[in-house]
Amino acid sequence: MPLKPPKFPPTLNSLQCGNLVQSITNLKSHQKGKQLHAYVISTGVLINNAYLATRLCAMYASNGRMAEARLLFDGIAFKNSFLWNSMIRGYASNGFSLDSIAMYRDMLRSGNNGDNFSYPFVLMACGDLSLVQIGKRIHCDVIVSGYEPDVYVGNSLLAMYAKFGEMGVARKVFGRISERDLTSWNTIISGYMRNCDPGKAISVFSVVAKGKEGLDQLTLVAVLPACANLSALKQGKEIHAYILRSGMEFNKILMNSLIDVYIKSNFMMGSKRLFERMDNKDTVSWNTMISGLACHGDAIESLTLFHRMNHNGFVPDNVTLVAVLGACDKVAALQFGKSLHAYLIRKGLDKGVTVGTSLIDMYAKCGSLACSCQVFDEMPIKNLISWSAMISGYGLHGKGQEAVECFNEMKEKGITPDRVTFTSVLSACSHSGLSLEGKEIFHQISTEYFKKPSVEHYACMVDLLGRIGQLDEAYKLIMNMAVEPNIDVWAALLSACQIHHNVELAEIAAHKAFELKPKSVGIYVALSNIYAKEKKWGAVRRVRDAARYNGLRKPPGCSFVELDMTIHRFLVGDKSHPQSQSIYAKLSELRQQLKESGYTPDSSVVLYEVEEDMKENLLWDHSERLAIAFSLLNTSPGMTIRITKNLRVCSDCHNVTKLISKLVGREIIVRDAHRFHHFSNGSCSCHDFW
Template structure:
């Protein structure tokens, strides 16, 4: 019978004598680690603490999914040295368990193991991750006790800890004590100011850096460019741009994106776009920076077009992108795009953050969908003062002033502190709803109860509220007695009230004052001209229009848009540029005939001044919003809501006519003019004829 040869296990390859070299060269998996660990135990090498620490480092820091093995090793060692604790603390931080790192540090102190500078550096990072300046201060005190607080390594970590926790005062005290600061130290200080949005401090610190001739890197420049964008410091941003190109740093995508963002926020949108186009690759941050720039500077059509290009490129949008897109949709009334964004958020199950939820509420409110705005607001998991302000303003501008004031009460009950923007929304609600007494009470309580000093904008809303309600003389007296000098907007607001209530005397004084401040605004002359026309002083009205021509002041034409089948159609008064203009004018004639049967009487004071007497009624019937409504009735599904956008304030005649059109044709018509929304239904308007 043949004898089988003995089966000899394969050797552990050719093992180098140094345990650290062995681990780095041969250990590629947990299985390898176990095999090497067994080999070191067999050879007796594992008993030496440095070998133990090599194994521990490999399992805790170098191999994936081996942290449990490292914990078992560490717990089995009855007397781990400082380096072993450092390895485990560092591993917990890298694994995003900073609390465990702090607990292990406490265990280290309880075991009377002396920490070194690396221990303090690591545990301070854990404090930064936990955003706990309280624990950080205790660690700082212990570092002082150990005589290690002045070590550069520890000092840099202390500055970073204080700065990242938002305590820039203590961070700066330590920073100023260092005589020789490296890039890491400077950047830690920049990061602290960045976190608390102390943009001026970032710029000032960079100037100090330049004056000292200190070295900086791309991380520094990104912080400074962000500050330049927030402050509008274009000259420094341009200096950095030159430096970047002279030193060949434009290939750094984060730096290139920061340049795009800086130029966009400083209003140099075209320069930003050129840099954006030159980028070899663009991530979501770059796309968002450019879209945000367009949105910020009211180039909303360009923002939405670029968002469309972003979708084609296959780059997934983030929260910043969506907020900017929703803001542009709100300005343009781009309902379908905004709804698509909301649908996208649901489909991708993206987290509804405060900023995103507030942007959605604002979008729906500014598109006249106040029910959707309320539903979105109610479903927001978290809200801030700005969220409450947006819904209050949305309710106010959609003719629900009393409900807006209820939400202000809910805001206070929820323990949110109102700010100056909140009071602008609250006072607007009072103004649009004719709640004069309430408005006066809120205005006087701003400073005395809530510590918010009224600004020129608050005074302007008060003038609007008084004048709109017919208290034109009181509004004028209010302007004269204001503690701040009235600006053009204040006088223009008073002039608009004079137009509503046909007050010629105060209207003339208002125009006189506003022309001193802004002499080239056509709307101001038109308002007084319309006041003259409304009281039959047509010669004065014509004289004022002639003065405009002599001064080269051109009237801003009224323009209305209506959305039909997802396409926006734009009209001017007496427009014949639309392909369906014949059918539109036939529909207008039918509309005017039917509403006359319902009691409509044309207000010829709203006609062109140069129109002949017999043409005045026809001129009024061809206002831009009537043409837009006519197309809506022609091309939309019966019963569908018509949505019209107008660049100027709705005139009195069109307001009366639209109420009757909504009744005669059984349609809801939503008109968004320069000031607010008008929801017309069954012959009534949400503004209660008070706008």
């Protein structure tokens, strides 16, 4: 049904029509504006009426109808500042930044100067297009015309220089604004965040928080990501208190940002409490909490929360799905991951690069390298991250040669490897003992790509050389590094010293590591283990006493098994599981069978000064053995057993798992802190090199 035209009075004078145009402009009603335009043409009011034509032009520009605005604009002989500014603003506000700048240039050529209504929008156009030189020339015009202290113009200059990444200039402009308002402070805070300087963003926020300007929601939205990036828990709590006092706790954006601050500050209790109290949760709230739990090691709770999200009627988006896939790989929840993959296929979301890459990573970390390969092969579009994920997957499963071949194929397709890709392929070489391939790829970084190896690349090379026993060469490489070695480099050398029983070099590596990170529990544990293997019990006690003095404790061994999409967790010596009695009975049975087949425990891996029979008992309390017994009790004969462990598997458990795989005729896949071990028929895919 066609719209009825409005009933205008039979005669309206120019001023009355102008007032009507202004009212329609305020209403943003394009249809009524066109009807009024037709009326003034038909009644002859518009003839030779520059005032009314200017008002109509401004109306079209305000509504984003720049083609109609331009027709009117070109027909007006005498153009005033209001008309020029309306066109500059219309073009800039509707994405026609180049036209806005061209209009500003034409205005100057016509003899009209810029003012505090034209400068903000042409500066915005320069910022949007990153036209640095033009923006600086217009800044000169601003200074000459005396408008720089104007708060409206000054704020636009701040925003432009923030987009250019020139925060030093922005800070000078900020200092010259005569009467700064809250927008000025918000713009400078957002500028520092945009340019990855959260420390200065918080510093500026601290000043405005003490001033008379007050804080609004935009200020808080701008500064909370800075608190999250710096894990600034104290400032986050202060802002939370201010939000509660100001009655802004119902703002979802603020609450979601606060949850993120608490998560990134490792204050999980606070994030959970805040999340549960939110009555107006949205998808972002759920996503933030799900990914936060996964990142902070509570993957089981992350998956549980995803179930709740679905139950409460929220539809997961790509961010949710990527986060949940990440949680799956933390505990090798393959069944859950496969069901999620099926959901993605049903929804047609499985072919995207981001989700596809997450699936590759999830399957690889859940122990199904074949599924990773299948997803990778079926991806219609692959980017650098997809290739890197596949290379990393091969490395995790000890397929170093395949990782190198994948790396070379990627290069043949014209994709340039980045820092992460080189780290993945060097790590794969390290886990497979491919020293020649690793050295060649390491040299390619500088010879083919003219880049300096990063500290991560050096850490991989130290690990590679150390694993194959070339400790002197590894130490020499560290001494000649082009960058300062970090704790990962020294930890890699220390790990190699543990494998090859080099106490002297281990002490050097540990000393350097302690200088960089005095409270690294992993370094204390590694050094203590090295002394224990050499039966230097006095040194062991000194190291362990030092760790206790610093409030450090070695994390207990923990293994996970997924059964019927439920995660079962076992700690070392765990007797809390409902099937605990049956599990230990099964272990006793396995222990007897292995003894009868000639198994002798390697008690040297028990790094405590206790009797031999006690050492053997301690070995059978290891978490992965409990997980194996549980899996044998609860799965059908012939089924693959999949276990995830938080620590490196010890040599005796490695040997026992090989023997059990032959004894029960099962494949047992164990992912430890370093890599995957595929045990089958009495052997392991790592060939005892891990």
